[in-house]
Amino acid sequence: MELRIEGFTYGDLYDPGRLAELDGHFRKRLAENDPELAKRFEAYRAGAELGPVEESELLIAVARHLSRFLAWMFGIEDEAAALRDKIRSYDPIWKFKKEFPGKRAKRVRDEELEGFDADAFDRVVSELAAWRAERPGAPEDEEARFAAAVLELLEGGEQERARLGAELQERLRGLWPLPEDGAEVVEHLLVAVARWCRVRAAEPGPVAGWGAFKVPKPVDYGHLVDYERTRPDFPEFMEGPRDRRRRRDGFKLTDRRYSEKQVLSEVDYCVLCHNRNKDSCTKGVRDKSGQIATNPLGIKLAGCPLDEKISEMHTLHGEGDPIGALALIAIDNPMVAGTGHRICNDCMKACIYQKYDPVNIPQIETRVLVDVLGLRWGMEIYSLLTRWNPLNRRRPVPLPYNGKNVLVVGLGPAGYTLAHYLLGEGFGVVAIDGLKIEPLEPELARDENGNFKPVERFFDYYQELDERPLMGFGGVAEYGITVRWDKNFLKVIRLLLDRRRHFRSYGGVRFGGTITIDDAWALGFDHIAIATGAGKPTIVPMKNNLVRGIRKASDFLMALQLTGAQKKGSMANLQVRLPAIVIGGGLTAIDTTTEVMAYYPMQVEKTLERYEKLVAERGEQAVRAAYPPDELEILDEFLEHGRAVRAERERAAAAGEEPDFAKLVHSWGGATMVYRKSMLDSPAYRLNHEEIIKAFEEGIWYAEKLAPVEALRGKDGALDGVV
Ligand code: SF4
Structure with a gap:
């Protein structure tokens, strides 16, 4: 990688002294490009007090320069410009939205819609988008093309409108009746677009999902989550609307975020x-x-x-x-x-x-x-x-190493964030975590001399979550959060820290065991920072709450990830039987319920595959002889369910759709989240109701106002029911 600033190398970007010089380069350049802004910025950096609005405006203005400086310095001006053009290519939609759905459509009277054929006008909409596509600078997105076409008609002067009208008269012939006089065509079309918007705002039809018609919904705090009470015999039972179900197969990222x-x-x-x-x-x-x-x-x-x-x-x-x-x-x-x-x-x-x-x-x-x-x-x-962030006047560049070293215990969000700030203040940081931390890919890791290469394309190192090895860095963000969050971001954070000269991290080191407080002082640390989180599990006050078949929710989530059970190829021993209930009202309970639903089909499918392999190798009798009777019962249940999962997979493949495993899980008893109060009182609803919506989409069941008091033991001592 070549930096455009003479005399600067990639390694300099990790040196506080050189970063201070870089800061100087940027400010000099700012002064050359915009002396007045630079003067205000220098005063700001020197500590001048600004009002909040003035400060925001100043930072935005300087950030525009900083962005151009960075694109130039890394030699990516063309890519940055292409990204800007792509983002701006959607602009016509937002302008169109304000003018048409936002204004003109609202002024359309009911009687003006009599005889208006919105379905026929859909074809005009497509044709206008196609017309715009043939002209220079056309957006890629069809809606943006249509919006750009309409804005062109709207904004053209008299002469331009007459010319465009004549052109469109030809183009739209047979699709829509237009006035004979070309000069009137544009106005006629603009009126029709307003009417069409009025219809499509209520019945989106072919334009469902268009940004121009997206309107915010009123918030009803007593009804943040849509649900149905589908069991008259069980009034506490709830599930999400069935027409909003999302099919899930395994442990890939379940939420690809907005486009x-x-x-x-x-x-x-x-x-x-x-x-x-x-x-x-x-x-x-x-x-x-x-x-x-x-x-x-x-x-x-x-x-x-x-x-x-x-x-x-x-x-x-x-x-x-x-x-x-x-x-x-x-x-x-x-x-x-x-x-x-x-x-x-x-x-x-x-x-x-x-x-x-x-x-x-x-x-x-x-x-x-x-x-x-x-x-x-x-x-x-x-x-x-x-x-280096010149906009951050508190600490634009890190302080040089001050010779003091801090032991940070725990590499979750608190630990890694603390490590970042300590490095910025000039401390050396050694961070430890009780769990194993896997090495980075060789191309990303330091070599034997401690050197590392710049990352040209981060997404070349992107891994699907069901294939990604658990790296161990990130604490709760690695082990506690489900595949709803893209854990590739943990690699990003790790790269931020691992490459800092005065940072080291070590996994598999338990504070109080592998290393004690006295060890830390003896090793020369000047300070110890505990960043291990609260960590105390909630114990449900229920008789027999540790019988076989019961597991703590957080322990299940941890085991699912830590043992690799969520991977198709792993041999992990994590057994779940249905029906399952998850007791709790927070995010851990939500996550556990969704993950039980996702894990069960994978578990029985893996069991079936391995069973078949073993039987082919050793014969059925020999394989079955290895199991005691109670385990044989479970095995047969898993095999039967595994066959059903396989059949559903084959059916879905033939139909060209995603398999519907939630339906199968429901037929075997489902996974139900049980909370002692009403759902509206639960922490998940009050703080993160979106997570309940997403979990309902995956087909979890919810039973409110139920507090289990006893786990019943079956003949084999395992869980056989809950009262
Ligand atoms: S509209 Fe909402 S998100 Fe936007 S600036 Fe205002 S408060 Fe923030």
């Missing part, structure tokens, strides 16, 4: 409140007395706990500048790879839209990062922004 277009729709929805110092997503919602307000569920609306500059980030992403947006994020949230979609939502809860769907900030945040990582040297750009 760029969907994310931009959220950006368009955001009203960029930093302009008025009303960005409650960052600063929290305040009541009349100036205190942090609570929502009707009693949740404090404090906004992002890191004070991330969200509205500012949205501004730049909407401009097609994810690098600038990431620089703004990294001021307050340098470890952004470990936050965002499916991780945190405090920002969303405090969005200014309290009565309607909030802006989906975590989706936007994660997209910004993914867009940058997708660029050539994108990983290096992000990594650099965590060490």
Whole structure:
């Protein structure tokens, strides 16, 4: 990798002294390009106090320059420009949305729709998009093409409209009746588009999913989750709407996040409140007395706990500048790879839209990062922004090593974030984790001399979650979170830290066992930081709560991942039988219920495959003779279910669809989450109701207001029921 700044090498980007020089280069360049902005920025860096609006505007303005500087420095201006063009290619949709569905369609009277054939006009819509596609600079997206075509008609002057009208008269002949006079065609079409929008806003038909018709729904805090009570004999029983089920097969990433277009729709929805110092997503919602307000569920609306500059980030992403947006994020949230979609939502809860769907900030945040990582040297750009960020006046470059060393215990989100900040303050950091940490791929790891190569294309190292080896780095983010979150982000965080000169991490080292406090002092550490989390498991007060067949939910999730049971090829011994109930009302219970549903079909399918192999090798009698009678019973149950799973897989393949394993799991008793109070009182509902929605989509069952008091033992001593 060649950096464009003379005399600078890749290795210099890890040297605090050289980073300070880089900072100087950037500021000099800023002064050359925009002297007035540079003057204000220098004053800011020197400590000048600014009002919040002024500070936001200054940082946004400088971030635009920083983004261009980084693209130039890494030699990726063309790629950055192509990404900007791609993002901006959706702009016509948002403009069209405001003018047509947002205004003109609302003015269409009912009587004007009499005789209006929206189905026939759908063909005109497609043709207008095709017409725009033939012209230079056409967007790739069909909706954007149509919107661009309509805006061209709308914005053309009189002469231009007459010319376009004549052209379209020819083009649309036979599709839609148009006036004879070419000069009237455009106005006629614009009126028809407004009418069509009015119809399609209510009945989307072929344009279902178009961004122009997406409208926020009112929020009903008593009904954040749609569910059905489908069992009259069991009034506490609930399940998600059956028409919203999502089929799941194994342990691939279950949520591929929003597309760029969907994310931009959220950006368009955001009203960029930093302009008025009303960005409650960052600063929290305040009541009349100036205190942090609570929502009707009693949740404090404090906004992002890191004070991330969200509205500012949205501004730049909407401009097609994810690098600038990431620089703004990294001021307050340098470890952004470990936050965002499916991780945190405090920002969303405090969005200014309290009565309607909030802006989906975590989706936007994660997209910004993914867009940058997708660029050539994108990983290096992000990594650099965590060490050098001129927008961060508190610590634009790390302090040089101060000779003091800190032992950080635990490499979960708290440990790795703490390590980052300690490195920034000049400390040496050794981080340990009780669980094993696997080495990185050789191309990403340090060589025997401690050197490492820059990462050109991060996504070359992307791994599907069901194939990815558990790396062990990330603590709860590795072992506690299910495949709803993309754990490839852990590799990103690891690369940020592992390459720092004064950082080392070691797995399989238990604090208090492998190493004690006295050992740490003897080894020369100056400080010990415990970042191991609370960790105390919840024990359900239920008689016989440790009989065979019962497992702690967190232990199940951990075993599922740690033993590799969730991988097709693994021989892990983690046994689940149905029906299963999961006791609890928080995210651990939700995750456990979804994972039981996903694991069971895999477990029985693997059992069947291995059984068949063994029988082919040793004969059925010999294989069966190895099992005691109670285990044979379980084996036969698994084999029967395994055959059903296999049949369903074959049926689905023949039909060209995903297999419906949830249906089978239901037929064998299902997986039910049981909570002692109402679902509305549960922590999952109050804090993360989106997770209940997603779990319902996977087919979990929910039983509220039930508190199990005793686990019943069967004849073999194992669980045989719950009362
Ligand atoms: S996310 Fe919500 S609160 Fe934040 S700037 Fe946008 S609209 Fe305002």
